[in-house]
Amino acid sequence: MSIKLPNMPKIQDLIRLYGLSAKQQLSQNFLLDLNITDKICRVAGGFNDCTVIEVGAGPGGLTRSLLNSGAKKVIAVEMDRRFIPALKMLEDASDGRLSVVMGDMKDVNEAEILKQFGAVPTDWDKPSKVKIIGNLPFNVGTHLMLKWIRQIKPREGLFEFGRVPMILMFQKELADRIIAPVSSHEYGRLAVMIQQECDSKVVYDLPGKVFVPPPKVDASVVYIEPKVKPIGDLKSKEYLEYVCRELFTQKRKTLGNAIKCLGNGAESLIEGIDPTKRPQNLTVEELVKISNRFNDWPHKKDIDMLSFRNDARWLRGEEKKLKKEQRVMESLEKRKEKLAKFKNLDKKQQIEYLKVLRETIPSGLNLKKDTDDDNNANEYQVVHTEDIEDGDDFDFDEFEEDEDTIIKDK
Numbered sequence: 001m002s003i004k005l006p007n008m009p010k011i012q013d014l015i016r017l018y019g020l021s022a023k024q025q026l027s028q029n030f031l032l033d034l035n036i037t038d039k040i041c042r043v044a045g046g047f048n049d050c051t052v053i054e055v056g057a058g059p060g061g062l063t064r065s066l067l068n069s070g071a072k073k074v075i076a077v078e079m080d081r082r083f084i085p086a087l088k089m090l091e092d093a094s095d096g097r098l099s100v101v102m103g104d105m106k107d108v109n110e111a112e113i114l115k116q117f118g119a120v121p122t123d124w125d126k127p128s129k130v131k132i133i134g135n136l137p138f139n140v141g142t143h144l145m146l147k148w149i150r151q152i153k154p155r156e157g158l159f160e161f162g163r164v165p166m167i168l169m170f171q172k173e174l175a176d177r178i179i180a181p182v183s184s185h186e187y188g189r190l191a192v193m194i195q196q197e198c199d200s201k202v203v204y205d206l207p208g209k210v211f212v213p214p215p216k217v218d219a220s221v222v223y224i225e226p227k228v229k230p231i232g233d234l235k236s237k238e239y240l241e242y243v244c245r246e247l248f249t250q251k252r253k254t255l256g257n258a259i260k261c262l263g264n265g266a267e268s269l270i271e272g273i274d275p276t277k278r279p280q281n282l283t284v285e286e287l288v289k290i291s292n293r294f295n296d297w298p299h300k301k302d303i304d305m306l307s308f309r310n311d312a313r314w315l316r317g318e319e320k321k322l323k324k325e326q327r328v329m330e331s332l333e334k335r336k337e338k339l340a341k342f343k344n345l346d347k348k349q350q351i352e353y354l355k356v357l358r359e360t361i362p363s364g365l366n367l368k369k370d371t372d373d374d375n376n377a378n379e380y381q382v383v384h385t386e387d388i389e390d391g392d393d394f395d396f397d398e399f400e401e402d403e404d405t406i407i408k409d410k
């Protein structure tokens, strides 16, 4: 059996041949440069002799690299039927190593499909020979990732086959939240939920311009692998999720104050943990401890209805936040352009500009009456109050508060 694919038409040509335009509603941004897809396979640790589920294969760029990197079997799942002929062409050339499955990954039973294609389970303490990879729309990728994370503890689905690594492409800001270390700005519920059971790292940053068509945002490839032994002996993932949600929405409070939201007498849940810490500074281990105590606490609220079923709403909230961040970045870019133009005007023009268009004064510049010049009290000076840097005016806390609002709306 040959490891390398025979010569194939370029993906760009297949796209032209089959008239495959990118559908915006499916967030179709393709990777057509095989140097990049090859590199993704390398930084993900290689796929030699592995059985791989590829989610959202599209025109098949990454699929080709997976096959060329020696995968024993690639199961490519794609829901958009327009891509199936191009993928089938690849299947025909793959010497039986590629199987194309048309369908929505959200409806696919991973364990069944892996059994069907002959995947073999690996012992939990060994690196798994089964892997899952996908470059998916943000909401689909996060939905699937959370579903898979929930299957780790009971070792269901994918994890009947061992510690299956999940190699997923996400918007960079979301990837940063997944891998965020304790006390960092991005550290929150998502980081805790994932890091409690998995090792996660960003293995490759991809600027938006490498995709076709290019999205306005950058992406990162995240490698998430279940730990041999999770952090702490967690009693309930739902309670950990609940405790994190409640505490991280009060990031500015000390733990001693924030914990009160769990009920009267909840202070007992943080015994032995520094009450002057902020929720952001609590390690995963400490949060597991609090959640386990909450689990055994006779006074806890009944949170059954608040468990993971809220994911959909939470994800919509996350998506909204990222869109808002994007809008802020775009308006910042516009203001920077305006500022650059403004700086090219002579002083008189600058003053006129600022007088007439006060409401569009670029950030960092203002008019000040020239009080040093007694003879000409009406003279204005242009003053720089601050320099614009990336991220100025970009109050991340504002977004955290948005999340609070979204969660409390439930």
Ligand SMILES: C[S@@+](CC[C@H](N)C(=O)[O-])C[C@H]1O[C@@H](n2cnc3c(N)ncnc32)[C@H](O)[C@@H]1O
Residues within 6 Å of the ligand: 026, 027, 028, 029, 030, 031, 032, 055, 056, 057, 058, 059, 060, 061, 062, 077, 078, 079, 080, 083, 103, 104, 105, 106, 135, 136, 137, 140
């Ligand atoms: C961003 S494109 C990436 C395509 C290809 N992997 C690449 O890197 O060029 C995402 C692909 O996932 C597919 N897709 C989106 N949601 C899906 C789902 N729920 N199940 C299966 N495929 C899905 C889209 O049709 C699209 O082809």
